[in-house]
Amino acid sequence: xxxxxxxxxDVTKIDKSKLFTGAKGTYLDLDCWIDETAxxxxxxxxxxxxxxxxxxxxxxxxxYVGNGELKFGWDERPAPAPAPVxxxxxxxxxxx
Numbered sequence: 001x002x003x004x005x006x007x008x009x010d011v012t013k014i015d016k017s018k019l020f021t022g023a024k025g026t027y028l029d030l031d032c033w034i035d036e037t038a039x040x041x042x043x044x045x046x047x048x049x050x051x052x053x054x055x056x057x058x059x060x061x062x063x064y065v066g067n068g069e070l071k072f073g074w075d076e077r078p079a080p081a082p083a084p085v086x087x088x089x090x091x092x093x094x095x096x
Contacts (some may be wrong), residue, residue: 018050031049
């Protein structure tokens with residue numbers, strides 16, 4: 001099932017030293033965090049520039065560049081199947 005997240009990036013906050021050239025253009029690595037338990041809609045999705053292992057190990061401050069919202073497919077998750085109850089007489093009839 002497809003899901004849609006709408007993102008907004010404040011390009012003035014981008015650390016341009018993190019831009020890199022690839023085969024088809026100039027790129028920026030971002031991390032997208034989704035917290036479905038957030039207390040406000042605007043806090044559910046946040047974006048920060050990806051950090052190197054050295055930056056993560058040094059506990060460098062993350063550079064947040066934007067946020068987003070859950071748009072499509074998020075309320076359509078199937079409910080988990082109920083677990084069988086041990087006291088159910090139908091389970092006693094199973095031959096194994």
